[in-house]
Amino acid sequence: xxxxxxxLKKDTLLEFRNPSAASAAIAFACVTTLAVSIVxxxxxxxxxxxxxxxxxxxxxxxxxSLLHIFTREEDERTAFFLRLKISAENTYISKLIFxxxxxxxxxxxxxxxxVFFTGTSVKNTLMFAATGxxxxxxxxxxxxxxxxxxxxxxxxxxxxxxIAFPLLLPxxxxxxxxxAASIENRSQDYGNVFFLFAFSGAIILISYLLFKYVWIEE
Numbered sequence: 001x002x003x004x005x006x007x008l009k010k011d012t013l014l015e016f017r018n019p020s021a022a023s024a025a026i027a028f029a030c031v032t033t034l035a036v037s038i039v040x041x042x043x044x045x046x047x048x049x050x051x052x053x054x055x056x057x058x059x060x061x062x063x064x065s066l067l068h069i070f071t072r073e074e075d076e077r078t079a080f081f082l083r084l085k086i087s088a089e090n091t092y093i094s095k096l097i098f099x100x101x102x103x104x105x106x107x108x109x110x111x112x113x114x115v116f117f118t119g120t121s122v123k124n125t126l127m128f129a130a131t132g133x134x135x136x137x138x139x140x141x142x143x144x145x146x147x148x149x150x151x152x153x154x155x156x157x158x159x160x161x162x163i164a165f166p167l168l169l170p171x172x173x174x175x176x177x178x179x180a181a182s183i184e185n186r187s188q189d190y191g192n193v194f195f196l197f198a199f200s201g202a203i204i205l206i207s208y209l210l211f212k213y214v215w216i217e218e
Contacts, residue, residue, distance in 0.1 A: 003086045007094035011069065015102070022102070025065035029110045032057050037117035045118070051180040054114050055172055059139065061106050066143040067160045069095050070151035079151075088212035092144070096204065099140045107136045123185030127193065131182060134196030135175030141200045142167045145207035148214050171199050 015022065036053055045053070073079040082091060111132060114120060122128045143164055150160040178192040 003090040004094045004097070007082070007086055007091060008098055011094070011098045014072070015098075022065065022106070025061045025106045026109060028064050029057060029061050029106065029113060032060075033110065033113040033117050036114075040118065047180040047183040048176070050118065050120050050183060051176045053118075054110070054120075054179060055135070055176050057114065058107055058110055058136070059168070059172065061110055062103055062139045062143055063161045063164070065106055066099055066103060066140065067147045067150065069099055069144070070148045074151045083216060088215045089208060091215060092148075092208055092211040095148075096140070096144050096207075099144050100137070103140050103143075104133075104136055107132060120183060122183055124182040127182035127190065128179065130190065130193045131175055131178045131196070134193050134200065135171060135179075137200040138171035138175070138196050138203070139168060141203040141207065142171070145203070145211065145214070148211065152214060167203075171196055174199075 036057075070079075073082055086094075115122070143160075146164040146167065147160055150163065174192050174195055178196075
């Protein structure tokens with residue numbers, strides 16, 4: 001716990017000192033949501049189109065914000081010392097926790113901006129929020145391990161997006177359909193929400209078991 005807390009504190013302090021990733025993600029969310037509102041010119045979208053647009057913005061906001069958690073270690077040449085000081089498992093847990101809090105802040109902001117600018121009327125608020133939580137956790141859980149792989153491969157945003165998208169596709173499709181259902185209040189079935197959390201749990205467990213083989217150079 002001490003190792004996890006120490007690394008989490010370090011990442012948080014670094015983010016406050018150089019909030020470029022957060023600023024880029026927030027700017028992308030604001031500009032994209034405003035652009036959708038201007039292009040629509042007040043014309044109502046169907047619930048499915050609204051859901052697709054929302055999750056496209058959320059997905060690319062994640063791609064803009066979650067990669068730097070590992071690339072920063074490689075770029076600043078601190079990854080080697082991190083491997084010496086903290087175990088691979090504790091490194092993964094601390095990075096995952098940081099990404100969860102960091103991305104959920106971005107996602108809540110996207111939700112607020114999207115509903116405000118597009119005038120989306122949500123009929124089932126509880127399912128809407130639960131889907132956002134489950135879908136967001138799925139994105140974070142997959143993006144954390146994918147960002148480590150991309151950083152070790154020396155890749156940047158393009159590689160990260162390419163390798164993360166196929167893994168996230170099932171969760172994105174479920175999130176889109178469930179969000180559309182919550183906007184129209186077509187169903188009270190929370191099975192899709194449970195799937196998103198189960199998907200996230202499976203990705204986190206597999207990532208935890210395999211992370212040391214990605215992170216440690218033999």
